[in-house]
Each structure stands twice: as C-alpha cells, then as structure tokens.
Amino acid sequence: MTFPVSDSPVRIAVAGASGRMGRMLIEAVSQADGCVLAGALDLPTSPAIGSDATAWLGRSSGATITADLDRGLEHADVLIDFTRPEGTMAHLAVCRACGVRMVIGTTGFSDEQKATIREASAEIGIMMAPNMSVGVNVVLKLLDMAARALSQGYDIEVIEAHHRHKVDAPSGTALAMGEVVAAALGRDLKECAVYGREGVTGERDPSTIGFATVRGGDIVGDHTVLFAGTGERIEITHKSSSRVTYAQGSVRASRFLMTQGPGLYSMNDVLGLA
Ligand SMILES: NC(=O)C1=CN([C@@H]2O[C@H](COP(=O)(O)OP(=O)(O)OC[C@H]3O[C@@H](n4cnc5c(N)ncnc54)[C@H](OP(=O)(O)O)[C@@H]3O)[C@@H](O)[C@H]2O)C=CC1
Numbered sequence: 341m342t343f344p345v346s347d348s349p350v351r352i353a354v355a356g357a358s359g360r361m362g363r364m365l366i367e368a369v370s371q372a373d374g375c376v377l378a379g380a381l382d383l384p385t386s387p388a389i390g391s392d393a394t395a396w397l398g399r400s401s402g403a404t405i406t407a408d409l410d411r412g413l414e415h416a417d418v419l420i421d422f423t424r425p426e427g428t429m430a431h432l433a434v435c436r437a438c439g440v441r442m443v444i445g446t447t448g449f450s451d452e453q454k455a456t457i458r459e460a461s462a463e464i465g466i467m468m469a470p471n472m473s474v475g476v477n478v479v480l481k482l483l484d485m486a487a488r489a490l491s492q493g494y495d496i497e498v499i500e501a502h503h504r505h506k507v508d509a510p511s512g513t514a515l516a517m518g519e520v521v522a523a524a525l526g527r528d529l530k531e532c533a534v535y536g537r538e539g540v541t542g543e544r545d546p547s548t549i550g551f552a553t554v555r556g557g558d559i560v561g562d563h564t565v566l567f568a569g570t571g572e573r574i575e576i577t578h579k580s581s582s583r584v585t586y587a588q589g590s591v592r593a594s595r596f597l598m599t600q601g602p603g604l605y606s607m608n609d610v611l612g613l614a
C-alpha cells in the first residue's frame with residue numbers, strides 16, 4: 341500500500357551521531373529539503389552526549405545528542421542507524437515500540453538478528469541495505485546479468501578494500517555481491533563461499549565464490565567482482581570516494597519510507613530497480 345505524501349517535513353533522528361557515517365548523515369539531513377533533524381543518539385560513553393548535533397559544524401540544530409533512546413526518538417518519524425549490530429538491535433526494539441520507521445545501514449548482522457529485523461518489519465517500515473549508494477545498487481544489477489552470461493568457465497572472486505577502522509569482514513556490500521552472483525547461478529552462498537586462502541589449498545573448485553579482504557588507511561570502500569576465464573578476465577568495479585553518497589541514499593530512503601506501510605524494503609525499492 342502506498343501512503344499519500346504529506347507536506348510536513350520528514351523528522352529524522354540519527355543514531356551513532358559522532359561516528360563517521362553519523363556525522364555525514366547529520367550534515368545531509370540538516371541540509372535536505374523537506375527534512376528536519378529531530379534527534380541524535382549515541383552511546384552514554386560518547387564525549388558528544390549533551391552537545392548539539394551540529395556543534396562540530398559550528399552551528400546549532402536544536403537536536404541534542406542523547407543516550408536516552410526514548411528521548412532521542414520522541415519527535416522522530418524515521419531513525420537512520422549506522423552503528424553496530426548490537427546497537428541497531430537495541431534501537432529496533434524502541435522503534436518498534438514507538439512506531440518509528442528505520443533506515444538500517446549497519447552491516448555484520450547474524451542470521452538471527454536479520455530474522456528479528458524481518459519480524460519487526462511486520463509492524464514498522466524498515467529499509468535495510470549494506471550499501472546506500474546508487475552506484476553500488478546499479479552494480480548489483482550488472483552482476484546479475486554478468487553472472488548469468490558467464491555461468492560456465494569463469495571463476496568468480498569478490499575483492500573488497502576498506503579503511504583501517506572497519507570492524508566486519510567481508511563487507512556487507514561484498515556479501516551482497518556474492519549473494520546476487522550465487523542466486524543468478526542457482527548456488528547457495530553459504531555452501532559455496534570461500535573466505536580467504538592460506539597454505540596448500542589445492543586447485544580452485546570452480547563451484548566456489550572466493551572473497552578477499554583488504555584493510556588500510558582511509559579507503560572509503562572499493563569492491564570488484566572478478567570473472568576469470570581462459571584467455572580473458574572481466575572485472576566489475578565500484579569505488580566510493582566519499583561517504584556522502586551513503587548519506588544521500590539514506591535520506592532518500594527516509595522519504596521513501598514515509599510513503600509506505602510496514603514492510604522490509606531494499607535500496608532497489610527506493611530506487612525503483614526492484
Ligand atoms: N549501508 C551503507 O551504505 C554503509 C554502511 N556502513 C556501516 O555503518 C556502520 C557504521 O560505520 P561507521 O560510521 O564507519 O562506524 P563508526 O565506528 O565511525 O561509528 C559508529 C557509531 O555507532 C556508535 N556505536 C557503536 N556501538 C554502538 C552500540 N552498541 N549502540 C549504539 N551506538 C553504538 C559509535 O559510538 P562510539 O564512537 O562512542 O563507539 C559511533 O558513534 C558499519 O556497520 C558500516 O559497515 C558504513 C558506510 C556505508
């Protein structure tokens with residue numbers, strides 16, 4: 341069911357307010373047409389607690405960073421959450437109780453945590469994606485096409501590189517790329533993924549999808565899917581040079597959720613690529 345678009349601004353709260361993505365999101369929300377920053381959450385141990393969410397930009401938003409989830413969400417229509425799986429699950433419980441929609445960008449969830457998110461989406465609108473950039477979601481479509489066309493005779497490897505602070509591996513985007521390729525080939529990623537190689541591994545099993553992870557410096561996020569055949573290689577690559585694309589995608593997803601009922605949505609739904 342599609343809900344009518346209201347003239348009122350979308351009131352958006354941001355979790356992980358002092359994180360890399362949190363700050364990017366706060367800036368994007370406070371500059372976005374038809375949106376207002378309605379709350380900002382962080383851990384009680386954060387030195388930012390009690391300060392204005394845009395103080396670091398040299399201006400005031402009126403939203404104070406708080407660790408009190410009820411207080412941080414009391415004026416919000418949507419919570420954008422880029423934190424850690426345990427943080428997202430705590431925020432989910434409060435959003436569910438208060439009827440606040442969620443845009444979830446956090447990666448590294450267990451299957452059980454994903455099932456809880458799906459269950460909550462029967463009550464609130466949730467848009468969850470490991471990568472909110474338009475480019476990556478277009479690449480996922482290209483990968484589906486490439487995998488179907490290159491289903492015989494090509495070894496498939498997913499290679500990703502991120503900054504030194506990233507805590508989960510492979511990245512959520514790399515896993516999503518693997519899922520798309522596996523589905524296109526009629527394989528189950530859980531059965532065919534190989535996460536890193538060491539020692540005497542034996543020859544490559546053609547039915548596997550390999551993953552390689554690089555961590556270092558300030559790399560925002562690079563992803564390549566390699567189809568290695570005999571006599572040729574095809575590489576489909578996406579490189580992020582700024583986190584702003586993730587923040588803009590999240591704002592777009594927040595607006596989208598305001599037009600939808602409860603349900604679990606993807607970036608394909610937001611972008612009309614479904
Ligand atoms: N979907 C997408 O497009 C993208 C997804 N991501 C994902 O977003 C997540 C965050 O990335 P990034 O911003 O770089 O990470 P940061 O570590 O910079 O920020 C995380 C924020 O969440 C807070 N936090 C940590 N643990 C908890 C918790 N248990 N409860 C509540 N808040 C918590 C941190 O607080 P403190 O600093 O006090 O620890 C910090 O403010 C990662 O999972 C990453 O993979 C990132 C970019 C794009």
Ligand SMILES: O=C(O)C1=N[C@H](C(=O)O)C[C@H](O)C1
Binds near residue numbers: 512513
């Ligand atoms: O942690 C990051 O930085 C990123 N995480 C996401 C992921 O795990 O795929 C998206 C992007 O690559 C940046």
